[in-house]
Structure formats: C-alpha cells, structure tokens
Amino acid sequence: MESVVNDNVMIVDEINNSEDNSCEEDSEAKSKNDVDGDTMIKKKRMSSNPSISDDKIERKKTSYVWDHFQKTNDPNKVECNYCGKCIAFKPSNGISGMKNHITRCKRFPANLNRKQNLADFESKTITSPGGTSKTVKVPRCWQFDQDNCRKALARMLIVDELPFVFTEHEGFRYFCKQLCPEFVPPSRTTVTRDCYSIFIEERSELKDLLSKLSSRVCLTTDTWISGQNLGYMCLTAHFIDDRCTLHKKIIKFCPIPGHSGEIIGKSIEKCLNEWNLRRILTITIDNARSNDVSIQYLRRRITH
Ligand SMILES: [Zn+2]
Structure with a gap:
C-alpha cells in the first residue's frame, strides 16, 4: 500500500x-x-x-x-x-x-492485488516409462494463506513439543514480522484451539485406519507419577497397515486414580472400547506385580 x-x-x-x-x-x-x-x-x-x-x-x-x-x-x-x-x-x-x-x-x-503469487519450486517424483523414478524441481505458485500458516504453526508446537505461550513470545513475533509481515501470530488461546482441531482430525483419521485394519494390534503401556503427585497412564498401539508400514500411535494419555492392577486394567479396557479395538495380539507392560493383576483382568474381559 x-x-x-x-x-x-x-x-x-x-x-x-x-x-x-x-x-x-x-x-x-x-x-x-x-x-x-x-x-x-x-x-x-x-x-x-x-x-x-x-x-x-x-x-x-x-x-x-x-x-x-x-x-x-x-x-x-x-x-x-x-x-x-x-x-x-x-x-x-x-x-x-x-x-x-x-x-x-x-x-x-x-x-x-495484495494477494500476489510468488514463484516457488517444489519437489516432484517423476517415473519414466522404463520404471526408473527421479525427483525434479517443478515451479509452482505460492500464495500467502493465514489459515495455512496457523495450521503449520500449531503443527510445529505439537511436533517440537513447545508450550502454547510460545506464539506470544517477543522473539517469535519479531521473527514472524520479518519473515512475513502479513502473518498475524495467533494468541496462546487460539493456537490451543488449533492444536485441538488437529487432534480431532487426526483421531478421526486414525479411527478410520484402525477400523479397516486387517492385522492385529500390539499394545504397550506405562504409568508414572508427575511432580504434582498425579498418576498418568500412556497407551501406545503398534500395528502394520496393508502396505506393511509399521505405525506407532499413542491412543491414550490420561490421569488414573491409582496404580493398582485393576485400575490400570480398567483404564486399558475403557480405552479399547473407545477406539473399538477388539483384535489385540500382545500387551507389553513393565515387570511389576500390579501389572500381573491388570493382565489377568484384561484376559477375562477381552474376548476374541
Ligand atoms: Zn471503498
């Protein structure tokens, strides 16, 4: 202007x-x-x-x-x-x-005219008739998009495990202004919402993938106590898809009221019901006496 x-x-x-x-x-x-x-x-x-x-x-x-x-x-x-x-x-x-x-x-x-296109290059893999493939750079048009940038920022916080307040830090805001003055960095409240939307999207995609899975799922779980004396449980699913690609997904991370075998067993059972997971191959847990109880509990509850 x-x-x-x-x-x-x-x-x-x-x-x-x-x-x-x-x-x-x-x-x-x-x-x-x-x-x-x-x-x-x-x-x-x-x-x-x-x-x-x-x-x-x-x-x-x-x-x-x-x-x-x-x-x-x-x-x-x-x-x-x-x-x-x-x-x-x-x-x-x-x-x-x-x-x-x-x-x-x-x-x-x-x-x-404000939304100008910028010439940019992206990598594309081209397969020749002979079957050999190579990666080439092809031109494309880039256009500033606030929503896309916000999504990418939320993704960065998740992948790099950064706090939500990161988007309000002075240094980050200055960096954004130099990089792309049109981009308005969201507040911590907005970016929290963005992260949650990504979570909802990803969860629904994973549910879809699991429902179509022809292989069985292996689970690993662990519990620990936080600095505030709160108990947490993490449940991870491991499986291979139809293309034989190995996946490792955290399907539950939740507070638990105690560390007894039955409480852990019940938490795992509740999570499996939420995900509608029935075809379990193995469950791997720490070698603790309380875990023996939770395995016995799950053995009784999970029917094949
Ligand atoms: Zn006017």
Missing part, C-alpha cells in the same frame, strides 16, 4: 508540475479541496524549481485521495468511488478518515 500511496503522490506531483494543466482541472481541484494542502505546499517549497510563484503554490492543494472519492449532498460526507461507502468528512478535521478508508477498502484496485 505504501508504494501505491507514494506513487499516487508522485503522480499528483507530476501533474501539478506540468505546465499544460487545463484551467478547468485547476479550478475543479481548487473547489474540491481546501484541506491537506500542507503536504503539497511543503513538497513544492522543497522542489528545485524556484520559478513557481506563491500564487501557483496555493492552487496545488488537491490531495491524491480526492481521486478516489466524490462529494455527496451532505457536506460532511464523501462517497468512495469503489465500494460506494459514505465516509465522514469535515474540512476542519482533514482527510485522514478518507486515507484510512483507502488502505482498507476491499474494492480499491491496489488492495485487490
């Missing part, structure tokens, strides 16, 4: 400098605007052409914003040429309201 505004100022400057300005235009310009002359006058005074008289300077008051607005019947309102919106205008207050509208107006031509 800056460059556009500056260009416009330049254009107005040039028009004002040129000798062949018609009288009609001049008088129209004069009647159109009696504010915001300061900037233009200063520009003129700084210009290297000393031959321009003060009288001439006084006539060059038209601000570029007037090219984008027209007067209405109400002297305190002007209408945007692009979206037709009426903007409050008081000669005594200047034209800042109009300027602000131009930078925000969604129909202003320069604003329409």
Whole structure:
C-alpha cells in the first residue's frame, strides 16, 4: 500500500508540475479541496524549481485521495468511488478518515492485488516409462494463506513439543514480522484451539485406519507419577497397515486414580472400547506385580 500511496503522490506531483494543466482541472481541484494542502505546499517549497510563484503554490492543494472519492449532498460526507461507502468528512478535521478508508477498502484496485503469487519450486517424483523414478524441481505458485500458516504453526508446537505461550513470545513475533509481515501470530488461546482441531482430525483419521485394519494390534503401556503427585497412564498401539508400514500411535494419555492392577486394567479396557479395538495380539507392560493383576483382568474381559 505504501508504494501505491507514494506513487499516487508522485503522480499528483507530476501533474501539478506540468505546465499544460487545463484551467478547468485547476479550478475543479481548487473547489474540491481546501484541506491537506500542507503536504503539497511543503513538497513544492522543497522542489528545485524556484520559478513557481506563491500564487501557483496555493492552487496545488488537491490531495491524491480526492481521486478516489466524490462529494455527496451532505457536506460532511464523501462517497468512495469503489465500494460506494459514505465516509465522514469535515474540512476542519482533514482527510485522514478518507486515507484510512483507502488502505482498507476491499474494492480499491491496489488492495485487490495484495494477494500476489510468488514463484516457488517444489519437489516432484517423476517415473519414466522404463520404471526408473527421479525427483525434479517443478515451479509452482505460492500464495500467502493465514489459515495455512496457523495450521503449520500449531503443527510445529505439537511436533517440537513447545508450550502454547510460545506464539506470544517477543522473539517469535519479531521473527514472524520479518519473515512475513502479513502473518498475524495467533494468541496462546487460539493456537490451543488449533492444536485441538488437529487432534480431532487426526483421531478421526486414525479411527478410520484402525477400523479397516486387517492385522492385529500390539499394545504397550506405562504409568508414572508427575511432580504434582498425579498418576498418568500412556497407551501406545503398534500395528502394520496393508502396505506393511509399521505405525506407532499413542491412543491414550490420561490421569488414573491409582496404580493398582485393576485400575490400570480398567483404564486399558475403557480405552479399547473407545477406539473399538477388539483384535489385540500382545500387551507389553513393565515387570511389576500390579501389572500381573491388570493382565489377568484384561484376559477375562477381552474376548476374541
Ligand atoms: Zn471503498
């Protein structure tokens, strides 16, 4: 926007400098605007052409914003040429309201062009008729997308195990501003929501995958006590899909009320019911006496 505004100022400057300005235009310009002359006058005074008289300077008051607005019947309102919106205008207050509208107006031509495409390259694997495949770089168009960036940021917090408040850190915000000024880093509350949406999405995909699985699932589990004296249990599922790819997924991470065999057994059973998992091959747990009880409990409960 800056460059556009500056260009416009330049254009107005040039028009004002040129000798062949018609009288009609001049008088129209004069009647159109009696504010915001300061900037233009200063520009003129700084210009290297000393031959321009003060009288001439006084006539060059038209601000570029007037090219984008027209007067209405109400002297305190002007209408945007692009979206037709009426903007409050008081000669005594200047034209800042109009300027602000131009930078925000969604129909202003320069604003329409804001989402520029950037040329970029992506890797693609091409298989030749002979069966050999190679990776080549092919051009593609990249466009800024706030939603995509937010998703990628949430993914980064998950993968790198960062705290949600990371997005509010001063250093990170400065980095984002330098990298892509259009990107607005989300607050910790928003990014928490984004992470939760990813969790819901991934869980539903995993449920779908497990429901179609033709192989059995192996489980591993462990429990521990946190610094706040709270008991936790983690249950991991290991399986191979139809393409023989090994998967390892945490299907439950939850607080448990105690470490007795029956409590652990019940927690595992509840989790298997939630995931609708029936075809279990093995359960691997630590060598503790309480775990013997939980295995006996599960043996009784899980029927093949
Ligand atoms: Zn507008």
